[in-house]
Amino acid sequence: MTTIFTGRIRPLSPEVDADIDEEVEAMAVVDGRILEVGTASALAAAHPDAETVALDGWIMPGLIEPHGHPAFSAILLSDLVVDLRPVTIPDAEGVLATLRAAIASASGPVYANGWDALLQRGLPEPDRALLDELGGDVPLTIIQNSGHAVYFNSAAARAAGLDRDTPDPVGASFGRTADGELSGVALEAAAVEQVVAPMLAAAQQRLPELLVTHLRDLAARGLTTVSDLSWNADLNPLVQALIAKDALPVRLRWYETSHPGGTAAPRGGGDAMFRQTGVKTWSDGSPWVGNIATSFPYLDTQATRDLGLEPHHVGHANYTAAQLREIAEPYAAGGWQLACHTHGDLAIDSTLDVYEQLIERYGLADHRFRLEHCGAMTPAQFARAAALGVTVSLFVDHITYWGEVLVDDLFGAEHGGAWADAGAAFAAGHRATFHNDGWVTPNEPFRNMAVAQTRTSRGGFRMPGGTPVTRAQALGAHTTHAAWQLFSEHEVGALAPGLFADFIVVDRDPLTVTAEELAHTQVRATYLAGERVV
Numbered sequence: 001m002t003t004i005f006t007g008r009i010r011p012l013s014p015e016v017d018a019d020i021d022e023e024v025e026a027m028a029v030v031d032g033r034i035l036e037v038g039t040a041s042a043l044a045a046a047h048p049d050a051e052t053v054a055l056d057g058w059i060m061p062g063l064i065e066p067h068g069h070p071a072f073s074a075i076l077l078s079d080l081v082v083d084l085r086p087v088t089i090p091d092a093e094g095v096l097a098t099l100r101a102a103i104a105s106a107s108g109p110v111y112a113n114g115w116d117a118l119l120q121r122g123l124p125e126p127d128r129a130l131l132d133e134l135g136g137d138v139p140l141t142i143i144q145n146s147g148h149a150v151y152f153n154s155a156a157a158r159a160a161g162l163d164r165d166t167p168d169p170v171g172a173s174f175g176r177t178a179d180g181e182l183s184g185v186a187l188e189a190a191a192v193e194q195v196v197a198p199m200l201a202a203a204q205q206r207l208p209e210l211l212v213t214h215l216r217d218l219a220a221r222g223l224t225t226v227s228d229l230s231w232n233a234d235l236n237p238l239v240q241a242l243i244a245k246d247a248l249p250v251r252l253r254w255y256e257t258s259h260p261g262g263t264a265a266p267r268g269g270g271d272a273m274f275r276q277t278g279v280k281t282w283s284d285g286s287p288w289v290g291n292i293a294t295s296f297p298y299l300d301t302q303a304t305r306d307l308g309l310e311p312h313h314v315g316h317a318n319y320t321a322a323q324l325r326e327i328a329e330p331y332a333a334g335g336w337q338l339a340c341h342t343h344g345d346l347a348i349d350s351t352l353d354v355y356e357q358l359i360e361r362y363g364l365a366d367h368r369f370r371l372e373h374c375g376a377m378t379p380a381q382f383a384r385a386a387a388l389g390v391t392v393s394l395f396v397d398h399i400t401y402w403g404e405v406l407v408d409d410l411f412g413a414e415h416g417g418a419w420a421d422a423g424a425a426f427a428a429g430h431r432a433t434f435h436n437d438g439w440v441t442p443n444e445p446f447r448n449m450a451v452a453q454t455r456t457s458r459g460g461f462r463m464p465g466g467t468p469v470t471r472a473q474a475l476g477a478h479t480t481h482a483a484w485q486l487f488s489e490h491e492v493g494a495l496a497p498g499l500f501a502d503f504i505v506v507d508r509d510p511l512t513v514t515a516e517e518l519a520h521t522q523v524r525a526t527y528l529a530g531e532r533v534v
Contacts, residue, residue, distance in 0.1 A: 423467025
């Protein structure tokens, strides 16, 4: 059965550097794929038995989140976790009051997410002593807003099976007091996972419900393909069951979490709804906790002192270059795309060095190795990455929330002002993409597009460095470029013959409105393979 969708359609050509100003009246869809686009009269004449669906609004390709964490986000954004995020609670007083209320009414452990001393000024140092005072015998675990640190009290340490003899995982660490006891702080994924393991175990029974709820929320925001860059393959049967029940509202692309001594799973398998794309690792940490690897120091400000950083602090990478290569090599040898979290310029250099060695050793061509976030990445590094065939995904939404912080409190105008320089990425020839990194900032891709154009924070602060992008580049970052980055350009990313009819209906023309208007775009409907899911 052929369905003809009519309306004001912006197909956004899948071809690189193609004219995207085309507007068409209709598209014919058969078996979930686009057969042709054109005028309503021509398609009706060609398909006289087709059902016609008139859509109210502007029609464009479904958006793509190239760097998400939906499985973990489904738990962190659920009622199992106390929401402390700055987008929910803007001040320290509110954070502490919310925690006290949650502890007072708790019948079991308390898990909270979103602590951010840079945006919620005046928060005390979240060490074990403070959390013992707050929680007492109630296990209390608080995840820092970036996800790169977690704070816990003595009761939570016992619940997670942690003590002074617990070793630091490779690439991660537990804070220690002068006498060797756990300080109540864990840094980076492998240590964070050990602290929150009881929370994840408790959430398993509700995960089918939580995951579908979260994915439907993403679909309502216009996302039709979502990647997970810290996927747990134990969840594969759950997703397959959802697909069998036609209950999966988005396409999922997932990345295996690498680990020292890991071996690559065989390539192949999966389908257009759900499959593995690559393997993820973390070269350094988060600017908000002080552990990104840079050639320049943090500023000496009240904000950095509140983070516990000594004057002129310089962060370090999670791994040496040799360790990073040892971790990545088995996966590269197995033919997998590599994706590496990198913020600091030294971490980026080290990761590119490893990538270059692996590309040369294994004669890799269309590998599309990735750099994630790219906060302090320079124009020269963007150019080097492009020459190697390495692609980039930028966390431009850092500018929205932390623009002033990056410049005034952490790195100054030279380094903080050029943060997440998407314009430099495009100038170097990248098909750059944008993302929201799961729960870290609200999933609002249209706002990502707008802030990449204006480089202006939510407080009206204009970044003193970096290069704005064009509207075509901004749209591509969440559509055609993201599809290519996920090796899915043959399936999604544009509205063109042969691709899936994954599209959204929005309330304004995404090509012609101002950047401010684009940021407030409302999604009226979301379709996956020609079927409405939201």
